[in-house]
Amino acid sequence: MKKIILLVLATYSLMANTLPQRIETTIKSIHRDTIQLAQNVPAGMSGLIVHDYGNGLSAITHSVISTQNGNAKILPYRAILHENIPTVKTEAKVNDKVILGNFYNNALLIAPNEQIYSNITKRFHKTWIHPDAYALQFMSEEASEISLSSLQKFAIKNQIGLVLIATQTELLILDPISKKFLGQKQINETATKAMKPFFSRFEQMDVSNFGFSKIKLKAYYTAIQDLKQ
Known part of the structure:
Protein backbone atom coordinates (compact mmCIF):
# COMPACT_ATOMS: atom_id res chain seq x y z
CA MET A 1 0.00 0.00 0.00
CA LYS A 2 2.84 2.40 0.87
CA LYS A 3 4.44 1.75 -2.52
CA ILE A 4 1.16 2.56 -4.28
CA ILE A 5 0.78 5.82 -2.33
CA LEU A 6 4.36 6.83 -3.10
CA LEU A 7 3.84 6.03 -6.78
CA VAL A 8 0.67 8.15 -6.89
CA LEU A 9 2.42 11.05 -5.15
CA ALA A 10 5.40 10.82 -7.51
CA THR A 11 3.10 10.77 -10.54
CA TYR A 12 1.15 13.77 -9.22
CA SER A 13 4.39 15.67 -8.60
CA LEU A 14 5.58 14.92 -12.13
CA MET A 15 2.29 16.13 -13.62
CA ALA A 16 2.36 19.27 -11.47
CA ASN A 17 5.81 20.14 -12.81
CA THR A 18 4.94 19.79 -16.49
CA LEU A 19 4.69 22.70 -18.89
CA PRO A 20 3.05 22.94 -22.33
CA GLN A 21 4.60 20.42 -24.69
CA ARG A 22 5.29 20.25 -28.42
CA ILE A 23 2.36 18.91 -30.47
CA GLU A 24 2.57 17.49 -34.00
CA THR A 25 -0.51 17.24 -36.20
CA THR A 26 -1.54 17.89 -39.82
CA ILE A 27 -3.73 20.26 -41.80
CA LYS A 28 -7.23 18.88 -42.29
CA SER A 29 -8.66 21.77 -44.33
CA ILE A 30 -7.81 25.34 -45.37
CA HIS A 31 -9.95 28.45 -45.68
CA ARG A 32 -7.98 31.54 -46.70
CA ASP A 33 -5.53 32.22 -43.84
CA THR A 34 -7.16 29.78 -41.41
CA ILE A 35 -6.49 26.05 -41.21
CA GLN A 36 -8.43 23.29 -39.49
CA LEU A 37 -6.07 20.94 -37.67
CA ALA A 38 -6.47 17.18 -37.54
CA GLN A 39 -6.76 17.39 -33.75
CA ASN A 40 -7.88 19.91 -31.17
CA VAL A 41 -5.06 21.87 -29.52
CA PRO A 42 -4.93 24.61 -26.86
CA ALA A 43 -5.37 28.16 -28.14
CA GLY A 44 -2.38 30.50 -28.20
CA MET A 45 0.32 28.02 -29.21
CA SER A 46 2.81 29.18 -31.83
CA GLY A 47 4.32 26.82 -34.34
CA LEU A 48 5.10 26.18 -37.98
CA ILE A 49 3.98 24.33 -41.10
CA VAL A 50 6.32 21.88 -42.83
CA HIS A 51 5.70 20.82 -46.44
CA ASP A 52 7.07 17.52 -47.75
CA TYR A 53 8.30 17.85 -51.35
CA GLY A 54 9.19 14.16 -51.64
CA ASN A 55 12.57 12.52 -52.19
CA GLY A 56 13.51 13.35 -48.61
CA LEU A 57 13.08 17.10 -49.11
CA SER A 58 10.94 19.22 -46.79
CA ALA A 59 10.85 22.87 -45.74
CA ILE A 60 9.15 25.22 -43.30
CA THR A 61 6.64 27.29 -45.26
CA HIS A 62 4.66 29.26 -42.68
CA SER A 63 4.25 30.11 -39.03
CA VAL A 64 0.96 29.40 -37.26
CA ILE A 65 -0.83 30.39 -34.07
CA SER A 66 -3.57 28.12 -32.75
CA THR A 67 -6.94 29.72 -32.06
CA GLN A 68 -10.17 28.02 -30.97
CA ASN A 69 -11.83 24.70 -31.85
CA GLY A 70 -8.79 23.13 -33.48
CA ASN A 71 -8.15 26.04 -35.84
CA ALA A 72 -4.95 27.98 -36.45
CA LYS A 73 -4.05 31.19 -38.23
CA ILE A 74 -1.41 31.08 -40.99
CA LEU A 75 1.34 33.71 -40.80
CA PRO A 76 4.60 34.35 -42.69
CA TYR A 77 7.50 32.33 -41.30
CA ARG A 78 9.80 34.71 -39.43
CA ALA A 79 11.78 32.64 -36.93
CA ILE A 80 14.95 33.11 -39.01
CA LEU A 81 15.54 36.74 -39.87
CA HIS A 82 18.24 37.07 -42.52
CA GLU A 83 18.08 38.95 -45.80
CA ASN A 84 20.24 36.36 -47.59
CA ILE A 85 17.90 33.46 -46.79
CA PRO A 86 15.22 33.17 -49.51
CA THR A 87 11.55 33.10 -48.56
CA VAL A 88 9.76 29.83 -49.32
CA LYS A 89 6.83 30.56 -51.65
CA THR A 90 4.99 27.24 -51.24
CA GLU A 91 1.37 27.61 -50.14
CA ALA A 92 0.05 25.62 -47.20
CA LYS A 93 -1.62 22.39 -48.31
CA VAL A 94 -3.90 19.78 -46.78
CA ASN A 95 -1.88 17.06 -44.98
CA ASP A 96 1.11 19.36 -44.42
CA LYS A 97 2.68 18.75 -41.02
CA VAL A 98 1.98 21.32 -38.29
CA ILE A 99 4.35 21.52 -35.32
CA LEU A 100 3.06 23.59 -32.41
CA GLY A 101 5.42 24.54 -29.61
CA ASN A 102 8.46 23.77 -31.76
CA PHE A 103 10.67 25.89 -29.48
CA TYR A 104 8.96 25.04 -26.18
CA ASN A 105 12.09 23.35 -24.85
Missing part, protein backbone atom coordinates in the same frame (compact mmCIF):
# COMPACT_ATOMS: atom_id res chain seq x y z
CA ASN A 106 13.81 26.77 -24.86
CA ALA A 107 12.51 28.95 -22.05
CA LEU A 108 13.13 32.30 -20.37
CA LEU A 109 12.21 32.86 -16.73
CA ILE A 110 11.38 36.34 -15.47
CA ALA A 111 11.75 36.34 -11.68
CA PRO A 112 12.04 38.93 -8.89
CA ASN A 113 15.35 37.68 -7.46
CA GLU A 114 18.09 35.08 -7.79
CA GLN A 115 16.71 32.68 -5.17
CA ILE A 116 13.30 32.36 -6.81
CA TYR A 117 14.97 32.11 -10.23
CA SER A 118 17.11 29.23 -8.99
CA ASN A 119 14.21 27.41 -7.31
CA ILE A 120 11.97 27.52 -10.38
CA THR A 121 14.61 26.61 -12.96
CA LYS A 122 15.53 23.54 -10.88
CA ARG A 123 11.88 22.47 -10.90
CA PHE A 124 11.48 22.26 -14.68
CA HIS A 125 13.71 20.51 -17.22
CA LYS A 126 14.21 23.13 -19.93
CA THR A 127 17.01 24.78 -21.84
CA TRP A 128 17.04 28.01 -19.86
CA ILE A 129 18.02 31.25 -21.56
CA HIS A 130 19.46 33.45 -18.82
CA PRO A 131 17.64 36.76 -18.24
CA ASP A 132 20.98 38.56 -18.62
CA ALA A 133 20.48 38.24 -22.38
CA TYR A 134 17.03 39.80 -22.19
CA ALA A 135 18.39 42.50 -19.86
CA LEU A 136 20.86 43.56 -22.57
CA GLN A 137 18.02 44.05 -25.05
CA PHE A 138 15.93 45.76 -22.37
CA MET A 139 18.67 48.30 -21.65
CA SER A 140 19.47 48.86 -25.33
CA GLU A 141 15.81 49.75 -25.91
CA GLU A 142 15.89 52.09 -22.89
CA ALA A 143 12.70 50.44 -21.69
CA SER A 144 11.09 51.19 -18.35
CA GLU A 145 9.07 47.97 -17.99
CA ILE A 146 8.67 44.50 -19.46
CA SER A 147 6.28 44.35 -22.41
CA LEU A 148 4.79 41.56 -24.52
CA SER A 149 6.20 43.16 -27.68
CA SER A 150 9.70 43.27 -26.19
CA LEU A 151 9.47 39.63 -25.11
CA GLN A 152 8.20 38.64 -28.56
CA LYS A 153 11.11 40.40 -30.28
CA PHE A 154 13.61 38.69 -27.97
CA ALA A 155 11.95 35.29 -28.39
CA ILE A 156 11.97 35.43 -32.20
CA LYS A 157 15.63 36.44 -32.26
CA ASN A 158 16.68 33.72 -29.80
CA GLN A 159 14.20 30.94 -30.73
CA ILE A 160 12.52 30.91 -27.32
CA GLY A 161 9.18 29.13 -27.10
CA LEU A 162 8.07 29.81 -23.52
CA VAL A 163 8.42 32.66 -21.06
CA LEU A 164 7.64 31.91 -17.43
CA ILE A 165 6.85 34.89 -15.22
CA ALA A 166 6.88 34.59 -11.43
CA THR A 167 4.25 36.55 -9.52
CA GLN A 168 3.73 36.49 -5.75
CA THR A 169 1.39 33.49 -5.93
CA GLU A 170 1.72 31.84 -9.33
CA LEU A 171 3.88 31.17 -12.34
CA LEU A 172 2.42 32.63 -15.54
CA ILE A 173 3.08 30.63 -18.72
CA LEU A 174 3.41 32.79 -21.82
CA ASP A 175 3.92 31.89 -25.46
CA PRO A 176 5.91 35.01 -26.42
CA ILE A 177 5.45 34.51 -30.16
CA SER A 178 1.65 34.57 -29.97
CA LYS A 179 1.76 36.90 -26.93
CA LYS A 180 -0.88 34.68 -25.33
CA PHE A 181 -0.86 33.33 -21.78
CA LEU A 182 -1.31 29.56 -21.91
CA GLY A 183 -2.00 29.10 -18.21
CA GLN A 184 -0.52 29.40 -14.75
CA LYS A 185 0.79 27.24 -11.93
CA GLN A 186 0.59 27.87 -8.22
CA ILE A 187 3.95 28.46 -6.57
CA ASN A 188 5.02 28.83 -2.98
CA GLU A 189 7.81 31.35 -3.42
CA THR A 190 7.79 34.43 -1.19
CA ALA A 191 10.14 37.17 -2.35
CA THR A 192 11.64 39.23 0.44
CA LYS A 193 13.24 41.46 -2.17
CA ALA A 194 12.36 42.10 -5.81
CA MET A 195 14.95 43.48 -8.21
CA LYS A 196 13.86 46.25 -10.53
CA PRO A 197 12.83 45.62 -13.30
CA PHE A 198 13.58 41.84 -12.92
CA PHE A 199 16.36 39.53 -11.79
CA SER A 200 19.56 39.59 -13.82
CA ARG A 201 23.24 39.58 -12.92
CA PHE A 202 23.56 43.25 -13.82
CA GLU A 203 23.72 44.76 -10.36
CA GLN A 204 22.47 48.18 -11.42
CA MET A 205 20.02 48.47 -14.31
CA ASP A 206 18.30 51.57 -12.93
CA VAL A 207 20.87 54.16 -14.04
CA SER A 208 18.34 56.96 -13.50
CA ASN A 209 19.51 56.99 -9.87
CA PHE A 210 22.87 58.28 -11.07
CA GLY A 211 21.47 60.91 -13.40
CA PHE A 212 22.55 59.00 -16.54
CA SER A 213 18.98 58.54 -17.74
CA LYS A 214 15.52 59.98 -17.19
CA ILE A 215 13.96 56.52 -17.48
CA LYS A 216 12.42 55.34 -14.21
CA LEU A 217 12.13 51.56 -14.04
CA LYS A 218 8.79 50.25 -12.89
CA ALA A 219 8.74 48.03 -9.78
CA TYR A 220 8.76 44.31 -10.58
CA TYR A 221 5.32 43.25 -9.34
CA THR A 222 3.65 46.39 -10.69
CA ALA A 223 5.12 45.74 -14.14
CA ILE A 224 4.03 42.09 -14.07
CA GLN A 225 0.50 43.04 -13.07
CA ASP A 226 0.33 45.51 -15.96
CA LEU A 227 1.62 42.81 -18.32
CA LYS A 228 -1.39 40.61 -17.56
CA GLN A 229 -3.93 43.32 -18.38
Whole structure:
Protein backbone atom coordinates (compact mmCIF):
# COMPACT_ATOMS: atom_id res chain seq x y z
CA MET A 1 0.00 0.00 0.00
CA LYS A 2 2.84 2.40 0.87
CA LYS A 3 4.44 1.75 -2.52
CA ILE A 4 1.16 2.56 -4.28
CA ILE A 5 0.78 5.82 -2.33
CA LEU A 6 4.36 6.83 -3.10
CA LEU A 7 3.84 6.03 -6.78
CA VAL A 8 0.67 8.15 -6.89
CA LEU A 9 2.42 11.05 -5.15
CA ALA A 10 5.40 10.82 -7.51
CA THR A 11 3.10 10.77 -10.54
CA TYR A 12 1.15 13.77 -9.22
CA SER A 13 4.39 15.67 -8.60
CA LEU A 14 5.58 14.92 -12.13
CA MET A 15 2.29 16.13 -13.62
CA ALA A 16 2.36 19.27 -11.47
CA ASN A 17 5.81 20.14 -12.81
CA THR A 18 4.94 19.79 -16.49
CA LEU A 19 4.69 22.70 -18.89
CA PRO A 20 3.05 22.94 -22.33
CA GLN A 21 4.60 20.42 -24.69
CA ARG A 22 5.29 20.25 -28.42
CA ILE A 23 2.36 18.91 -30.47
CA GLU A 24 2.57 17.49 -34.00
CA THR A 25 -0.51 17.24 -36.20
CA THR A 26 -1.54 17.89 -39.82
CA ILE A 27 -3.73 20.26 -41.80
CA LYS A 28 -7.23 18.88 -42.29
CA SER A 29 -8.66 21.77 -44.33
CA ILE A 30 -7.81 25.34 -45.37
CA HIS A 31 -9.95 28.45 -45.68
CA ARG A 32 -7.98 31.54 -46.70
CA ASP A 33 -5.53 32.22 -43.84
CA THR A 34 -7.16 29.78 -41.41
CA ILE A 35 -6.49 26.05 -41.21
CA GLN A 36 -8.43 23.29 -39.49
CA LEU A 37 -6.07 20.94 -37.67
CA ALA A 38 -6.47 17.18 -37.54
CA GLN A 39 -6.76 17.39 -33.75
CA ASN A 40 -7.88 19.91 -31.17
CA VAL A 41 -5.06 21.87 -29.52
CA PRO A 42 -4.93 24.61 -26.86
CA ALA A 43 -5.37 28.16 -28.14
CA GLY A 44 -2.38 30.50 -28.20
CA MET A 45 0.32 28.02 -29.21
CA SER A 46 2.81 29.18 -31.83
CA GLY A 47 4.32 26.82 -34.34
CA LEU A 48 5.10 26.18 -37.98
CA ILE A 49 3.98 24.33 -41.10
CA VAL A 50 6.32 21.88 -42.83
CA HIS A 51 5.70 20.82 -46.44
CA ASP A 52 7.07 17.52 -47.75
CA TYR A 53 8.30 17.85 -51.35
CA GLY A 54 9.19 14.16 -51.64
CA ASN A 55 12.57 12.52 -52.19
CA GLY A 56 13.51 13.35 -48.61
CA LEU A 57 13.08 17.10 -49.11
CA SER A 58 10.94 19.22 -46.79
CA ALA A 59 10.85 22.87 -45.74
CA ILE A 60 9.15 25.22 -43.30
CA THR A 61 6.64 27.29 -45.26
CA HIS A 62 4.66 29.26 -42.68
CA SER A 63 4.25 30.11 -39.03
CA VAL A 64 0.96 29.40 -37.26
CA ILE A 65 -0.83 30.39 -34.07
CA SER A 66 -3.57 28.12 -32.75
CA THR A 67 -6.94 29.72 -32.06
CA GLN A 68 -10.17 28.02 -30.97
CA ASN A 69 -11.83 24.70 -31.85
CA GLY A 70 -8.79 23.13 -33.48
CA ASN A 71 -8.15 26.04 -35.84
CA ALA A 72 -4.95 27.98 -36.45
CA LYS A 73 -4.05 31.19 -38.23
CA ILE A 74 -1.41 31.08 -40.99
CA LEU A 75 1.34 33.71 -40.80
CA PRO A 76 4.60 34.35 -42.69
CA TYR A 77 7.50 32.33 -41.30
CA ARG A 78 9.80 34.71 -39.43
CA ALA A 79 11.78 32.64 -36.93
CA ILE A 80 14.95 33.11 -39.01
CA LEU A 81 15.54 36.74 -39.87
CA HIS A 82 18.24 37.07 -42.52
CA GLU A 83 18.08 38.95 -45.80
CA ASN A 84 20.24 36.36 -47.59
CA ILE A 85 17.90 33.46 -46.79
CA PRO A 86 15.22 33.17 -49.51
CA THR A 87 11.55 33.10 -48.56
CA VAL A 88 9.76 29.83 -49.32
CA LYS A 89 6.83 30.56 -51.65
CA THR A 90 4.99 27.24 -51.24
CA GLU A 91 1.37 27.61 -50.14
CA ALA A 92 0.05 25.62 -47.20
CA LYS A 93 -1.62 22.39 -48.31
CA VAL A 94 -3.90 19.78 -46.78
CA ASN A 95 -1.88 17.06 -44.98
CA ASP A 96 1.11 19.36 -44.42
CA LYS A 97 2.68 18.75 -41.02
CA VAL A 98 1.98 21.32 -38.29
CA ILE A 99 4.35 21.52 -35.32
CA LEU A 100 3.06 23.59 -32.41
CA GLY A 101 5.42 24.54 -29.61
CA ASN A 102 8.46 23.77 -31.76
CA PHE A 103 10.67 25.89 -29.48
CA TYR A 104 8.96 25.04 -26.18
CA ASN A 105 12.09 23.35 -24.85
CA ASN A 106 13.81 26.77 -24.86
CA ALA A 107 12.51 28.95 -22.05
CA LEU A 108 13.13 32.30 -20.37
CA LEU A 109 12.21 32.86 -16.73
CA ILE A 110 11.38 36.34 -15.47
CA ALA A 111 11.75 36.34 -11.68
CA PRO A 112 12.04 38.93 -8.89
CA ASN A 113 15.35 37.68 -7.46
CA GLU A 114 18.09 35.08 -7.79
CA GLN A 115 16.71 32.68 -5.17
CA ILE A 116 13.30 32.36 -6.81
CA TYR A 117 14.97 32.11 -10.23
CA SER A 118 17.11 29.23 -8.99
CA ASN A 119 14.21 27.41 -7.31
CA ILE A 120 11.97 27.52 -10.38
CA THR A 121 14.61 26.61 -12.96
CA LYS A 122 15.53 23.54 -10.88
CA ARG A 123 11.88 22.47 -10.90
CA PHE A 124 11.48 22.26 -14.68
CA HIS A 125 13.71 20.51 -17.22
CA LYS A 126 14.21 23.13 -19.93
CA THR A 127 17.01 24.78 -21.84
CA TRP A 128 17.04 28.01 -19.86
CA ILE A 129 18.02 31.25 -21.56
CA HIS A 130 19.46 33.45 -18.82
CA PRO A 131 17.64 36.76 -18.24
CA ASP A 132 20.98 38.56 -18.62
CA ALA A 133 20.48 38.24 -22.38
CA TYR A 134 17.03 39.80 -22.19
CA ALA A 135 18.39 42.50 -19.86
CA LEU A 136 20.86 43.56 -22.57
CA GLN A 137 18.02 44.05 -25.05
CA PHE A 138 15.93 45.76 -22.37
CA MET A 139 18.67 48.30 -21.65
CA SER A 140 19.47 48.86 -25.33
CA GLU A 141 15.81 49.75 -25.91
CA GLU A 142 15.89 52.09 -22.89
CA ALA A 143 12.70 50.44 -21.69
CA SER A 144 11.09 51.19 -18.35
CA GLU A 145 9.07 47.97 -17.99
CA ILE A 146 8.67 44.50 -19.46
CA SER A 147 6.28 44.35 -22.41
CA LEU A 148 4.79 41.56 -24.52
CA SER A 149 6.20 43.16 -27.68
CA SER A 150 9.70 43.27 -26.19
CA LEU A 151 9.47 39.63 -25.11
CA GLN A 152 8.20 38.64 -28.56
CA LYS A 153 11.11 40.40 -30.28
CA PHE A 154 13.61 38.69 -27.97
CA ALA A 155 11.95 35.29 -28.39
CA ILE A 156 11.97 35.43 -32.20
CA LYS A 157 15.63 36.44 -32.26
CA ASN A 158 16.68 33.72 -29.80
CA GLN A 159 14.20 30.94 -30.73
CA ILE A 160 12.52 30.91 -27.32
CA GLY A 161 9.18 29.13 -27.10
CA LEU A 162 8.07 29.81 -23.52
CA VAL A 163 8.42 32.66 -21.06
CA LEU A 164 7.64 31.91 -17.43
CA ILE A 165 6.85 34.89 -15.22
CA ALA A 166 6.88 34.59 -11.43
CA THR A 167 4.25 36.55 -9.52
CA GLN A 168 3.73 36.49 -5.75
CA THR A 169 1.39 33.49 -5.93
CA GLU A 170 1.72 31.84 -9.33
CA LEU A 171 3.88 31.17 -12.34
CA LEU A 172 2.42 32.63 -15.54
CA ILE A 173 3.08 30.63 -18.72
CA LEU A 174 3.41 32.79 -21.82
CA ASP A 175 3.92 31.89 -25.46
CA PRO A 176 5.91 35.01 -26.42
CA ILE A 177 5.45 34.51 -30.16
CA SER A 178 1.65 34.57 -29.97
CA LYS A 179 1.76 36.90 -26.93
CA LYS A 180 -0.88 34.68 -25.33
CA PHE A 181 -0.86 33.33 -21.78
CA LEU A 182 -1.31 29.56 -21.91
CA GLY A 183 -2.00 29.10 -18.21
CA GLN A 184 -0.52 29.40 -14.75
CA LYS A 185 0.79 27.24 -11.93
CA GLN A 186 0.59 27.87 -8.22
CA ILE A 187 3.95 28.46 -6.57
CA ASN A 188 5.02 28.83 -2.98
CA GLU A 189 7.81 31.35 -3.42
CA THR A 190 7.79 34.43 -1.19
CA ALA A 191 10.14 37.17 -2.35
CA THR A 192 11.64 39.23 0.44
CA LYS A 193 13.24 41.46 -2.17
CA ALA A 194 12.36 42.10 -5.81
CA MET A 195 14.95 43.48 -8.21
CA LYS A 196 13.86 46.25 -10.53
CA PRO A 197 12.83 45.62 -13.30
CA PHE A 198 13.58 41.84 -12.92
CA PHE A 199 16.36 39.53 -11.79
CA SER A 200 19.56 39.59 -13.82
CA ARG A 201 23.24 39.58 -12.92
CA PHE A 202 23.56 43.25 -13.82
CA GLU A 203 23.72 44.76 -10.36
CA GLN A 204 22.47 48.18 -11.42
CA MET A 205 20.02 48.47 -14.31
CA ASP A 206 18.30 51.57 -12.93
CA VAL A 207 20.87 54.16 -14.04
CA SER A 208 18.34 56.96 -13.50
CA ASN A 209 19.51 56.99 -9.87
CA PHE A 210 22.87 58.28 -11.07
CA GLY A 211 21.47 60.91 -13.40
CA PHE A 212 22.55 59.00 -16.54
CA SER A 213 18.98 58.54 -17.74
CA LYS A 214 15.52 59.98 -17.19
CA ILE A 215 13.96 56.52 -17.48
CA LYS A 216 12.42 55.34 -14.21
CA LEU A 217 12.13 51.56 -14.04
CA LYS A 218 8.79 50.25 -12.89
CA ALA A 219 8.74 48.03 -9.78
CA TYR A 220 8.76 44.31 -10.58
CA TYR A 221 5.32 43.25 -9.34
CA THR A 222 3.65 46.39 -10.69
CA ALA A 223 5.12 45.74 -14.14
CA ILE A 224 4.03 42.09 -14.07
CA GLN A 225 0.50 43.04 -13.07
CA ASP A 226 0.33 45.51 -15.96
CA LEU A 227 1.62 42.81 -18.32
CA LYS A 228 -1.39 40.61 -17.56
CA GLN A 229 -3.93 43.32 -18.38
